[in-house]
Amino acid sequence: MGVAFASLLGSGAAAAAYGQTPNAGSHVGSQPVFRLDGGNTTYAFGVNERGELQQLYWGGRLGEHDVIDPAKSEDVLSGFDSSYNNTPQEYAGWGAELYLEPALKVTFADGNRDLVLHYASSSKHDDNSIDVVVKDISRAVIVTLHYNIDPESGIVARSATIENHEPNPIMIEQAAAAAFSLPAAHYTLSYLSGRWAGEWTLNEEAIHQGQRVLESRRGSTGVQLNPWFAIGKGNAGEEQGETWFGALAWSGSWRITVEQDSLDKVRVTGGFNPFDFGYLLEPGEKLESPVFYAGYTDHGMGGASRLLNRFTLTHILPQAPSPKLRPVIYNSWEATQWNVSEAVEGALAEKAAALGVDRFVMDDGWFGQRKSDHAGLGDWYVNKEKFPNGLKPLIDKVHSLNMDFGLWVEPEMVNPDSDLYRNHPDWVLNFPGRPRSEDRNQLVLNLARPDVRKYVFDAMDKLLTENDIAFLKWDYNRNWSEPGWDQLPANEQKKVYVEFTRNLYSILAELRAKHPGVEIESCSGGGGRVDLGILHYTDEVWPSDNTDPLDRLTQQDGFTHAYPVQTMAAWVTDSPHWLNSRTSLMTYRMLVSMQGVLGIGGNLNNWTNEDMAIARRLVAAYHQVQKTVTQGDLYRLISPTNGSEFSATETVSPDKSQAVFFAFVHSTQEGRSFPRSQLLGLDPKAIYALGSIEGKAAEGTPTEASGAWWMNHGIEVALQGDFQGAAFRLDRK
Structure with a gap:
């Protein structure tokens, strides 16, 4: 089931005939309820008794016959906490009693700046797409909210088209693509920050009342912050727990505001950056927002990144849904x-x-x-x-x-x-x-x-x-x-x-x-x-001008939270590295870059015959496993961040026929060995043969075992020293 609703009305008509289809639940009378289902996700919103478009539910997929109650605005708490401000609107105009982040703010030709958007009509395109029209209560400002849910991932694409049908121009001072809401709970926000040569730092912090603003005022996306977020509920971790995530598809100045209100609900609003912004709309003109993509998983940060990265491969990239392998x-x-x-x-x-x-x-x-x-x-x-x-x-x-x-x-x-x-x-x-x-x-x-x-x-x-x-x-x-x-x-x-x-x-x-x-x-x-x-x-x-292999481990870790390996250029350059003066082995540098789109950027005139031989051997090995590495499902087994001595990743092909496992050590101490790594994502009943790309498994490791063995018992790698790496492939028999 994609978009569920009972009937469609013409533009500007009343909403009296709306309700859910029988297979979505009971009829809810005069208030429309819209439901989008995809993957393991349900996204539902409706029209409350005042005519505002209000989010109702966003989370794990509900049963086909489950009834979603109609929207009901929040109660007034006091003269300082209005119902209009507390109600989680899908696209709120700045007007009436709104004190939180608006989705749209305008100034009319006569100086009026009050904008209150109410439901007008909707139109269904297919089972996964719907447009909903909201309009100011008296002025001829019309906003069409576009919704599309991906049937496989459950990722929702939202955007807005703002039209001026007033007799005079209006000035748009703030315009979001969408606003998303979460009910009151304890949440953790994750986002990516950086600077030149230090991009892709993953930050995690508790969400508290007030705003956390992620933005670029630079005219383009910028390295300081990236237009991506993830919000984990409670103790959500890498592979478990409810996690909501999103990314803004805009390469200019942008802003994402994460805001917890006085009732502890959380709202995420994203679109054009309103700083120094002003877009004059003449009568009859329109402004289209960027697209804000957002999704849900109950498999933690790893599940979130795998969903978003698969979606990017199959829906965003120019060669989607089947992008070619990137050349070395x-x-x-x-x-x-x-x-x-x-x-x-x-x-x-x-x-x-x-x-x-x-x-x-x-x-x-x-x-x-x-x-x-x-x-x-x-x-x-x-x-x-x-x-x-x-x-x-x-x-x-x-x-x-x-x-x-x-x-x-x-x-x-x-x-x-x-x-x-x-x-x-x-x-x-x-x-x-x-x-x-x-x-x-x-x-x-x-x-x-x-x-x-x-x-x-x-x-x-x-x-x-x-x-x-x-x-x-x-x-x-x-x-x-x-x-x-x-x-x-x-x-x-x-x-x-x-x-x-x-x-x-x-x-x-x-x-x-x-x-x-x-x-x-x-x-x-x-x-x-x-x-x-x-x-x-x-x-x-x-991803970065910094190609130092140790730095790249943490940068690649951060990058892959938001973007697929298929897009991540990763060069092997010279040692000592020009930025950190760090010396590292050719095998280490090659293996780090083989976790991405492998490239070579060193001065080959200075490479030894041994360097050339190692690179030639590993380029050939990379070609054999590249499809799995760059287009498979990534599992971050051991994070290289926060001073970790070790790091490990595993990528599994979509059909589970192959997995590639990378292991790295920064510097072993006190005789410690590399920790046993329990693999993920394999077919537990299949038999996988273990092959070395570089390095050795610990003595006694079987050459063949079931997916269940590799996932439950795990693999031990013989890896010690400073700046060392190993890589293995597992092929289903």
Whole structure:
């Protein structure tokens, strides 16, 4: 059963005929009750006696014939606690007696700012989708709330379309995609934070009364906080307990507010960041919010991440529902930096091909007058000094080595020292007469402008049309400042926060449509633009510039709570590492990266024959298990966080025919051995053969045993020392 309701009414009609279908429960009279069922989840909401749309239930799936009582507004507690404020509305306007976070706040042309949204109508699309229309009690502001539940995962996609049918413009000052509510209980909030080279830190804290605001004011997603959350009830842990989770599909400035009210109920509201926000809607115009995805599980944080990651693979990524395996890449940045040339890159390509690499990527320095990060951005023509015959000879050489070719670009940026900026200094985000702040010697192009959007698309289209390029590493190396758009009237300039991101999405979509073989990575000085919005247009992301293997263990742990391994680029680079001066073995570095989308970024000119042999052997082993590792169900068996000496992960293929187990030790002490690891997710009745990818199991470990044995008895690994790793595969007989 998807969406359950008795009848549909025309726009603006009364709700008298609504009720649940017989198989969903008894008829509830004049108050509509809507029910969405998917996976192990039921999401229900209805219209209360005042006409407000109110959440009724969100949790484990209810029985088909269970009756959900109609909505009833909360009682008034005092003159300070109004019923309107305490009732968990699905999409509350700021008006009447609302003191909590609103979903929508507007100013009308006459200065009126009161907005009270009541139910008007609904329309069913299929068993899993419904649109519900709410309208202000007197003004012609109409909001269509879009609901869709995934039948497999139970993840609900919610968004809002706001329309102005007033005779005059209205100013939208705050607009959420959705608000979700949870009843009073003890909850723990989890979220991801970070900084450059220190992304993907998983934070956990108790939810108390008041607001916890997660946001980016940077114009893009940002590394400081990611638009993802999880809320565990009571003692929920990694593999047990009720957990609600969500992710906002928006790559611009965003905000998620987690708020516990005076009755201890929790509300999560997410959408455009209202900071410096203002979107003028002329009569007849509409504004569409981002999509806010949210789900439920009773299998803890691990269950939450597996549901969301599977959903991302099958519904979000450009190649969904069956994305291709990501090629193992070699990237030339650390070997050459800006000093690229046909000869230098060709020699590196030969070494990369010898490792079994699938794709050769040339990084920065190939275009314009690019000899450092001080010049050239914006001038997307091939540098004739470095490549006198263009890129074709290098691309042909790469192809002759049985690899395809990728290229680094940063299309949304410009150096002041560039032909583009000298010709169009007005094309950057700026406030006229004010300083133009430079980070990394560059400025941000105002992609919201139609002429800038056309230039960026044409430049990338020309590059892809004239060259056989299979992959773009699409970088974005600074956040916004001075976000002015003086081509528009003053009261419309804040539209830049929406139109910039919309144009970015449209460029990526149009490029992919015209060049369907091209794959794209979202990169932003590390993990600065990672969200479900950008992942609808890109195939993978760059999680961090920090490739130190020990740091990557914790970063990958955090990343996979919100995003699938299929999207997580993971490079092997050189030792000692440039950031921490840490020395580590090639096997350790390779195994850490083999937990993601394996890539190699070290300077192959300095690798020893032994390094090359180890990498070649493990690249071949990775190819054999990659589908399981990147598209299977991930179990985090031992967390590397909080100073843990050990860490371990296991990934199981969807059909349970294969599992891959990784184990790592930071540094063993006092003769301790690696703890026995009980595996998860296997078929208990099947027989699995144990094979070593790298390392040894403890003496006496069977070479074959049932899934029940591996899950109940577990596996012991012979692993001691500093910065050591091991990996095993289990194949069903």
